[in-house]
Amino acid sequence: MGKKIMLQGTASNVGKSILTAGLCRIFKQDGYSVAPFKSQNMALNSFITKEGLEMGRAQVFQAEAAGIEPTVDMNPILLKPSGNLGSQVIVKGKVIKNMASTEYHEYKLELMYILKETFDGLARTYDVVVMEGAGSAAEINLKERDISNMGMAEIADAPVIIVGDIDRGGVFASLAGTMILLSEEERKRVKGVIINKFRGRKELLAEGVKMLEDIIKVPVLGVVPYSDIKIEDEDSVTARFKKQMGKKDIHIEIVRTPHMSNFTDFNIFETQEDVSIRYVDYGESLGNPDIVIIPGTKNTISDLKYIRDNGLEEQIKDLHRKGKLVVGICGGYQMLGKKLKDPNHVEGDIEEIDGIGLLDTETIFENEKTTTQVEATICCGLSGYLNNLEGKKVKGYEIHMGITNRGNEISSLDTINKKLNEDVDYTEGSVNNQCNVVGTYIHGIFDDIDFTRTILNNIREMKGLEKLESKVISFDEFKDKEYDKLANFLREHLDLEKIYEIMNG
The missing domain is CATH 3.40.50.880 (Class I glutamine amidotransferase (GATase) domain)
Known part of the structure; x- marks a missing residue:
């Protein structure tokens, strides 16, 4: 069975998807065969595989970063919101039906075997599987039938890294609070945290990082700055829509x-x-x-x-x-x-x-x-x-x-x-x-x-106006270069030696 590691977050939109893609490219660069995995994705952005099956787009760009063809095994459950209370439920690429949230909560019990079988298949095929959680790792009201975060980590027996977003404020409280809300067994799975989307001078964080490590008893594996690398946003929440651009030609x-x-x-x-x-x-x-x-x-x-x-x-x-x-x-x-x-x-x-x-x-x-x-x-x-x-x-x-x-x-x-x-x-x-x-x-x-x-x-x-030639000759080639940029950027800001040590147990 291949090695595995799981990124979970203190909340949605903390940057898990981008970091997962970056780790996929790093492991690929280091000579490993690697696949992404997200048990359950809630998104309206989806993709159709060569087999005609539907999956979330986040795992598609992560597969591109890994240098492999995307398959529904990388995202076995896709929920497409269709109203305030319900979603279209897609399992292994095929529509099951629309379900209200209460009905889907009951249906999760039937999905656990599918998730284990699917994940084990990936782990047998690839050297490394980089897993991504959904939303917050500490959704205590949903813990009983959690299949997205610690529940999936338990199914896969995977070590966990928690990601926090410093840009929205309160990153130390959100990381420490997440750890407090986890059970003792769940805390044992957490091997480190990452502070993401940092703007400013890192040395100003040093004292806070040390205090956080003393409180949560696991290391900070990196402080990752904001970057302008052009990778797809997280699938369900994005700042792209708010971005202001000056008018061009x-x-x-x-x-x-x-x-x-x-x-x-x-x-x-x-x-x-x-x-x-x-x-x-x-x-x-x-x-x-x-x-x-x-x-x-x-x-x-x-x-x-x-x-x-x-x-x-x-x-x-x-x-x-x-x-x-x-x-x-x-x-x-x-x-x-x-x-x-x-x-x-x-x-x-x-x-x-x-x-x-x-x-x-x-x-x-x-x-x-x-x-x-x-x-x-x-x-x-x-x-x-x-x-x-x-x-x-x-x-x-x-x-x-x-x-x-x-x-x-x-x-x-x-x-x-x-x-x-x-x-x-x-x-x-x-x-x-x-x-x-x-x-x-x-x-x-x-x-x-x-x-x-x-x-x-x-x-x-x-x-x-005069015609212009595109500086980007192939969009696929452009994205591939951006994945390399992302990997090289993360190598500067993450403790990869420690991350490999975590994967190796």
């Missing part, structure tokens, strides 16, 4: 709906030097962007009503009348059509609702979820914003519950050539006659630099 605004999913579709734009991004949050209005994007969503009809009730629908239509480019991805694509129908009540009680109406399409929701990886070729005959795209190759994945039918005033965006690695031939996506409204089900379509840069240069040309 091309400005993109993305509607942040309440159930927005897969915002990682737009990470690529942050690598382009002439692009600025703004997420339009609740109570805010759209500005004057070159591109407005409606992203994917877990609840299309609910988020469509949100856009309508908050005045954003009319603002999107106004931008369309001004000739701006309007793009919808997945649920956003469905919203751009004329009608959305839900005869089987897949999303709720509303059986039919008018869409925004910028595309001559109609979507009918179905009970079965489409989950597939695809490869596609952009269709011919497109102009304007989509000029010079004919024949370009794109790839990504689809996650949706509906089928969208095109009307007479619509062109296809692309032809799907491969689906789950099998040859196919059918059209996908929709483009209006003016080529300034685009809808597609393909998550990750913008990750192709050639495709994205061509659209951006078409906009530059319309604005009388």
